[in-house]
Amino acid sequence: MPETIKKEERSLNFIEEIIEEDLKAGRCQHIITRFPPEPNGYLHIGHAKSICLNFGLTKKYGGYTNLRFDDTNPETEETEYVESIKDDVRWLGFQWKNELYASDYFEQIYEYAVLLIRKGLAYVDDSTSEELAEQKEHRLSPAAAISMQGAAWKRTWICLPACGPANLPTAAAHYVQKLTCAVPTC
Numbered sequence: 001m002p003e004t005i006k007k008e009e010r011s012l013n014f015i016e017e018i019i020e021e022d023l024k025a026g027r028c029q030h031i032i033t034r035f036p037p038e039p040n041g042y043l044h045i046g047h048a049k050s051i052c053l054n055f056g057l058t059k060k061y062g063g064y065t066n067l068r069f070d071d072t073n074p075e076t077e078e079t080e081y082v083e084s085i086k087d088d089v090r091w092l093g094f095q096w097k098n099e100l101y102a103s104d105y106f107e108q109i110y111e112y113a114v115l116l117i118r119k120g121l122a123y124v125d126d127s128t129s130e131e132l133a134e135q136k137e138h139r140l141s142p143a144a145a146i147s148m149q150g151a152a153w154k155r156t157w158i159c160l161p162a163c164g165p166a167n168l169p170t171a172a173a174h175y176v177q178k179l180t181c182a183v184p185t186c
Contacts, residue, residue, distance in 0.1 A: 015053075019061055030063035035089070035096070036070045039081040043088045055094035067096035074103040 012020065022028050033054040037047060055065045067089065071077045089096065102109075116122040127135065 015057065016060075019057065023061065031058055031061050032063050032066065033058050034066040034068045034100075036068045036102075037085050038070045038072070039077045039085060041081060042084055047088075048092060051089055051092055051094060055089075055092075055096075059094075064097035065094070066098045066100055068098075068100040068102065071101050071103045074101070 019031055035051055035054050037043065043051075057063075058065045067086070069077075069082060069085075086099075113122065117124065
């Protein structure tokens with residue numbers, strides 16, 4: 001007599017719980033995810049996990065995944081890596097809906113940054129990497145960090161909206177959202 005094979009029930013992970021709650025409450029009708037690799041090398045097992053998670057969720061719940069290359073410095077990115085990443089996603093059995101590049105909308109990202117600065121929700125910081133490390137080590141609040149920087153910070157803040165993204169010196173400043181560094185995850 002053949003044995004009946006029971007389908008194993010599996011509990012939802014926290015992401016699936018959130019999605020199901022949002023779908024049930026009508027906050028959304030479908031989901032959109034993105035896989036944002038940096039095209040500066042070959043993918044590794046961590047990337048494969050992210051691919052399976054993002055594409056898998058949209059397959060399960062209806063929706064789609066965008067392949068958005070995080071090419072923050074397009075002049076140094078290699079076409080070889082872009083093609084390799086696309087091949088790897090296909091090899092894992094997935095297909096993206098839109099192929100996007102962060103560099104295509106730098107101007108829009110810049111405008112959002114200026115807007116957040118004007119609203120007081122972000123600032124520009126020209127601290128050195130050593131100063132940033134010290135601020136994190138001592139868990140300084142953004143206000144304390146800004147006051148330590150004085151005139152240099154003010155010059156940089158004035159420069160950002162005035163000079164535009166094309167005229168910013170490379171690595172001269174960092175855009176920082178106002179979060180408290182007193183929180184351990186900061």
